[in-house]
Amino acid sequence: MNFAVDTVGDVKIFRLKENxxxxxxxxxxxxxLLVLLDGEELRVLVDxxxxxxxxxxxxxxxxLGVRQAREIGGKFCIFGARNRVKNLIHIAHLEDVVQNFADEKSAIDAINSDD
Known part of the structure; x- marks a missing residue:
């Protein structure tokens, strides 16, 4: 699996480089994701x-990322999902569970909010 992990402030961004x-x-x-959400990283985004x-x-x-983040009091979101991925989330009725943002900035702003 090809990926990269970047850090922006206290947010870890897991960049999946797979089709x-x-x-x-x-x-x-x-x-x-379990390695990232080991109790120290409380905010993780997946690109x-x-x-x-x-x-x-x-x-x-x-x-699993969503559940693990919740267990440690963290946050987990995705961004940049293409239509097929968004449709799968919609069909599974998981829009309220897997937060998806259009771009990195929106995701970072949301994951850093206090709500």
Missing amino acids: RLDTHIASELKAQ LAETEYADSSGLGALL
Whole structure:
């Protein structure tokens, strides 16, 4: 799995550099998100701008990130999701669970807010 991790202030940005978020990389993504959300990183964003396709296992990896962040009192959001990924989130009725922002700035502003 190709990815990069950047830091902006106290926000970690996991940049997924894969065309597909599916069963072939979901388990590795889960492992990487658990490493990031180890109790020290409370704000994690996942950049999906390069990801054109996701399946249920990929969505499951993102849900693991949401759940882990909540357990440690942190925040987890995605940004840059393309239409196919947004549609999967919509079909699964998870728009209120997996927060998706159009761009990095909007996501950083939201994840740094106090609400």
